[in-house]
Amino acid sequence: MCRHVAYLGDPVFLREVLIDPPYGLHRQAWEPRRQRHGTINADGFGVGWYAEGDPAPARYRQAVPMWTDVSFADVARVTRTRALLAAVRSATEGTAPDASAACPFGDGRHLFSHNGVVEGWPGSAADLAGALPPALLLDLPARTDSALLWALVRHLLAGGASMAAALAGAVRETTARTAGRLNLLITDGTSIAATTYGDTLSYRMDGSSVVVASEPYDDEPGWVDVPDKSLLVARPGEVSVRPLDAASLEEM
Numbered sequence: 001m002c003r004h005v006a007y008l009g010d011p012v013f014l015r016e017v018l019i020d021p022p023y024g025l026h027r028q029a030w031e032p033r034r035q036r037h038g039t040i041n042a043d044g045f046g047v048g049w050y051a052e053g054d055p056a057p058a059r060y061r062q063a064v065p066m067w068t069d070v071s072f073a074d075v076a077r078v079t080r081t082r083a084l085l086a087a088v089r090s091a092t093e094g095t096a097p098d099a100s101a102a103c104p105f106g107d108g109r110h111l112f113s114h115n116g117v118v119e120g121w122p123g124s125a126a127d128l129a130g131a132l133p134p135a136l137l138l139d140l141p142a143r144t145d146s147a148l149l150w151a152l153v154r155h156l157l158a159g160g161a162s163m164a165a166a167l168a169g170a171v172r173e174t175t176a177r178t179a180g181r182l183n184l185l186i187t188d189g190t191s192i193a194a195t196t197y198g199d200t201l202s203y204r205m206d207g208s209s210v211v212v213a214s215e216p217y218d219d220e221p222g223w224v225d226v227p228d229k230s231l232l233v234a235r236p237g238e239v240s241v242r243p244l245d246a247a248s249l250e251e252m
């Protein structure tokens with residue numbers, strides 16, 4: 001089920017994070033190393049990034065595998081950014097197949113991705129819908145479990161939750177109603193929040209940058225594996241990881 005990655009730090013070309021690394025997202029699209037569910041991620045991809053002087057990110061999303069999109073190779077070669085979030089997709093059965101269903105989803109300055117599945121989809125959608133105002137349900141960007149989770153996160157953000165609290169709340173609301181694998185990833189261009197709930201996640205930081213990814217994109221030292229059921233918050237040069245349990249959520 002999908003792989004995703006987020007980067008914050010010194011300006012980089014998109015290709016330096018996504019295409020150049022030996023096991024970057026481009027390669028993970030056809031040969032992921034740590035994926036537990038699904039084998040390849042060829043059902044589309046998406047990249048969101050922030051350009052200088054504009055707090056709202058641009059998104060480039062396609063329904064084709066990342067390695068077949070020659071235009072993306074060009075865009076990634078010349079586009080520089082301090083912050084990006086990208087995903088390659090292995091679609092869950094019964095979800096929309098088009099580019100609208102490719103993460104990242106976005107709203108304002110946020111970019112969001114889901115790696116996993118809401119069990120029982122699409123039947124479980126009715127259970128989750130109970131946690132949402134109808135206006136957000138009507139505004140779903142795609143017919144997917146991930147879009148419903150994004151609606152839940154948007155709802156919590158609109159209520160004043162931090163990104164970390166919104167992700168934790170979405171996991172809590174979802175698991176109260178149905179099972180799922182819920183590795184969520186969000187950025188606003190200045191920090192990153194992520195959950196692990198059923199799938200892999202690693203991070204690497206140095207003094208001026210941080211990468212959070214479903215799996216390490218190279219074999220260089222510095223990657224740290226995040227335990228399952230964790231909540232991660234990261235800024236360049238600063239990462240915190242804590243258990244995603246009731247006690248830690250109450251503190252937020």
Ligand code: GLN
Pocket residue numbers: 001002003088089090091092093095101114115116117118144145146
């Ligand atoms: N279930 C979601 C979808 O179909 C996410 C799948 C994944 O982990 N890539 O898009």
